[in-house]
Amino acid sequence: MSKQRGGAKLIKKAKLIIWKEAPMASRWKIEIVDRSFRDILDIDSPFGGKVIVFGGDFRQVLPIFPKSTRAEMVNASLVKPYLWHQMKKIKLTRNIRARTDSSFSKLLLRIGNGEEPIIRDDLVLLPKQLVIEIKSDGTGTDALLEKIFPELDKNIDSAKFMTERAILANRNEFVDQLNEMLISRFPGERRTLVLKKNVPIMLLRNLDAFNGLCNGTRMICRGFDNNVIYPEIMMAQNAFKHVFIPRIQLSPPKNEG
Template identity: 45%
Template sequence: MPGALRRLFSTLLIYCHPKNPKLLWDKFYTVFSEDYAYAFPSQSRKVLQLTLRNICYLVESMGKSFSTFDFGDLKLDEIDLQRSNMKEIEELNVPISSEELNSVHLLNTEQRYAYDTIYRRVIKNERGSFFLDGPGGTGKTFLYKTLLANLRVKGNIAIAVASSGIAAANLPGGRTCNSRFKILLDLEGNESSQISKKSSLAELIRACRLIIWDEAPMAKRQAIEHFENTMRDVCSNNLLFGGKIVVFGGDFRQVLPIIPKSTLREAINSSFVMSPMWTKLEKLHLTVNMRAMRDPAFGNFVLDIGDGSHPYENGEDIKLPRSIVISGTEEHALIE
């Protein structure tokens, strides 16, 4: 189908670097534009612009600018080019629920302090970079959603990413950090920015007022440092994160960077806390486990294990309290 062929052509432009893209265009233009030609049989100019607009959008969504390829005098009309460049700013169209907007009064004391601190910086257009430290269950995602909704409703562009796809799916408009900021999975020997300054993604970054990166402890420090260098490059300054307000969040008691066949020293050196940027972040803390408010003993038990302070039997095993154990010897016990 023509749409699939246009996507294939865009993929070839990005990843295969053809020496003469205009030659490919001339050879296959008829099949690229077949659906548009069928819809507008007597409007060749419109068919050309619709075909170009779609390919331009596909190329931009992959992190490149259509203008970086040599197509001779073939170009998108200025009005269409502006519209295409706005496609990447999908954060403007993220649905905002009234529940998230009205959640400010539901924040606990620690959450409200973090919310006010970050919100005030964004509204006043002041610089700042934070790390929101909170164990699982302390309401980090709830805080993120409330913050994103109340900033976006005022027309501010806020980018939400996470180190894993599961965490990203919990954030409105969330993407993985590798997808959004074009961070390669293997950065060794390739530390240059993958984002063109003329791309719509670069425009999005320059226009955004806040970036939230959830589950940051899961990312290697090299990825975060690459992100920081990319921000400086895209924003054309030497300020930390290009002068943007960035909020990292997570819990170092949970999953840390996974480095196959690494030594303990290598694993530690790849942790975010070993980066020179770590000391430059303002630390915000959440300690109240909102999921276990009715069972504080369980919350404290989990924290003790994460802190390494809970007694280990034989140096390996942890004895679970009977209150949290369900016997598996009787079938009815599992059903209950």
């Protein structure tokens, strides 16, 4: 990034920069940003003097390096760069998303802190209310899809039904499998992107922040042509706004089924 480009000018104007899920980033990426900011702003201090908030939870996902050891993963994390000791640590104590279910919130904390009893091979026994029973004529995956997306054929046109539920998975291969199985249950024509009408999708780039087209925006596919997708935004103040986006900008969500 040169000092004359628009990105550099935006960095100079910024008062605050927020880095989400920072524990997932490798230390080398963070150090590169630090050196780049110092160069762009001509100030030899951390990140060129800009205030940066690193958000995340070390109890979740660390940087992923295939076939690496635990020590190698920790060495590549945020706690290892020369900047760590210059950062002010602020801890959040309330789980806002789970505030209506204190027992579930406490369970997550116990698991994250390694305090929940283990039955075998580092496996935690889930409470019965979190377990879905498998029917004799089906599989666990089928039971999961039917539980989260019940009567899909009757609710297929309901944006509220689609955006109020999601399936999380810890590996991309499981996400791909769940997406494939769920999309196969939608009626309609199938295209190269493995997409059908009314399927929930997620925008992967910041295209137009003013109109709600940001990375991570959840939408519903209301139709598509060979090179264009017609989604409906289902978030915040831009909810129910219809837009059209080049097909390469979208994908089924990679961190959820």
